[in-house]
Amino acid sequence: MMFFSLQPKHNRENLYDREEELKALERSISDERMIILSGIRRIGKTSLLKVFLNEQRNPYVFLDCRNLIKNNRIDRENFNRAFLEGIKNALEKDKLGKILELISSIKISGFEITLRNRKDTSATLSDLLLNVDRALEKKGRKIILALDEAQNLRFYGRGGGDLLNLLAFSYDHLSNVVFILTGSEVGLLHDFLKLDDPERPLFGRYVEEIALQRFTREKSVDFLYKGFEQAGIEPKGDEIEEVVRELDGIVGYLSIYGYIVYTHKDWHLSFEKTTEMASRLVESEVKELVRRSRNYGYVMKAVAFGMETYSTIKKYIESNFGGITDQTLSNNLSSLIKQGFLEYHYKESKKIYDIPDPVVKKVCTHLRLNPL
Numbered sequence: 001m002m003f004f005s006l007q008p009k010h011n012r013e014n015l016y017d018r019e020e021e022l023k024a025l026e027r028s029i030s031d032e033r034m035i036i037l038s039g040i041r042r043i044g045k046t047s048l049l050k051v052f053l054n055e056q057r058n059p060y061v062f063l064d065c066r067n068l069i070k071n072n073r074i075d076r077e078n079f080n081r082a083f084l085e086g087i088k089n090a091l092e093k094d095k096l097g098k099i100l101e102l103i104s105s106i107k108i109s110g111f112e113i114t115l116r117n118r119k120d121t122s123a124t125l126s127d128l129l130l131n132v133d134r135a136l137e138k139k140g141r142k143i144i145l146a147l148d149e150a151q152n153l154r155f156y157g158r159g160g161g162d163l164l165n166l167l168a169f170s171y172d173h174l175s176n177v178v179f180i181l182t183g184s185e186v187g188l189l190h191d192f193l194k195l196d197d198p199e200r201p202l203f204g205r206y207v208e209e210i211a212l213q214r215f216t217r218e219k220s221v222d223f224l225y226k227g228f229e230q231a232g233i234e235p236k237g238d239e240i241e242e243v244v245r246e247l248d249g250i251v252g253y254l255s256i257y258g259y260i261v262y263t264h265k266d267w268h269l270s271f272e273k274t275t276e277m278a279s280r281l282v283e284s285e286v287k288e289l290v291r292r293s294r295n296y297g298y299v300m301k302a303v304a305f306g307m308e309t310y311s312t313i314k315k316y317i318e319s320n321f322g323g324i325t326d327q328t329l330s331n332n333l334s335s336l337i338k339q340g341f342l343e344y345h346y347k348e349s350k351k352i353y354d355i356p357d358p359v360v361k362k363v364c365t366h367l368r369l370n371p372l
């Protein structure tokens with residue numbers, strides 16, 4: 001089996017398409033200092049990133065920031081240690097370990113000691129990166145620091161301020177260090193980076209953004225056909241068409257479907273099982289959202305039921321749940337957009353809201369919510 005597995009992919013032979021994006025990444029690595037890889041959940045960001053890194057000649061570090069966060073906090077020491085160890089491993093793996101020996105200011109064997117003794121641990125990180133950068137310069141190599149789901153870094157001390165300083169320092173001074181940041185909550189990622197805020201460290205820096213899109217209908221169908229072929233299963237055209245219509249080009253869902261057909265060897269129930277499994281994933285995300293604010297639930301439910309303009313959403317909430325102020329509603333809408341739960345476009349100069357993920361939409365129609 002190749003395409004139909006439920007883990008992020010590492011190897012290109014298991015990755016369907018994404019040729020353009022891989023090329024764009026390759027180009028950006030040589031020209032840019034910071035790259036954002038954005039896209040809604042389950043669209044294939046981590047897979048693309050891992051396949052890309054896996055083919056790199058340059059040393060790289062991959063950190064999953066989602067795993068580093070606990071109760072809306074990133075423990076600085078944990079993060080710093082993971083970061084430092086990542087760099088150390090990357091350099092050693094590439095037989096560049098010697099670089100570390102040159103770094104006199106940091107005792108590599110005693111991470112903990114160094115980190116505990118220094119008051120500002122992120123100063124340690126910038127020291128380290130500076131030295132790594134100088135050494136890589138001589139070798140004509142770069143190091144890639146890939147931070148998956150980087151919007152979570154806003155939970156790293158003082159709204160992520162220290163980390164922003166590190167990013168800005170690296171951007172300005174380290175020509176052999178490239179950051180790749182992925183984000184499914186792309187608005188939050190931009191809020192964190194504050195590229196437009198003259199008061200903040202990254203103001204005015206250019207960041208290359210590669211936005212992962214869902215597969216077209218044709219590509220989705222092709223993905224399933226090829227996947228079934230690999231798995232030695234005769235594809236069923238009409239089933240496939242229907243699944244693609246319902247799941248809408250989101251590769252994570254298509255993979256679940258393929259995986260279920262493969263493991264159950266039963267076309268008949270597979271679609272139903274897929275929606276069940278996908279819904280379970282989504283339910284926990286939506287539950288977490290509603291836990292943070294019940295208002296999010298009201299808004300999502302309204303949009304799920306087809307209310308697509310500000311005024312129809314407001315009317316729906318007021319008649320089903322109770323009054324909501326304009327201030328609250330517009331805050332909620334923009335926050336849901338930043339988190340990727342909602343999208344909007346303009347139709348006849350009216351803002352039209354939509355839920356980009358068909359499974360999220362379905363789950364939200366079944367949301368049980370108490371009135372205000």
Ligand SMILES: Nc1ncnc2c1ncn2[C@@H]1O[C@H](COP(=O)(O)OP(=O)(O)OP(=O)(O)O)[C@@H](O)[C@H]1O
Pocket residue numbers: 003005006007008009014015016017018039040041042043044045046047048184251252253255
């Ligand atoms: N191009 C691809 N070809 C084949 N399978 C893919 C591809 N992209 C993603 N997948 C599969 O889809 C699922 C979701 O992929 P992945 O975890 O990379 O997405 P993501 O955007 O990082 O999701 P999340 O937002 O949940 O972190 C995984 O099962 C993965 O194996």
Ligand SMILES: [Mg+2]
Pocket residue numbers: 045046047148
């Ligand atoms: Mg991911």
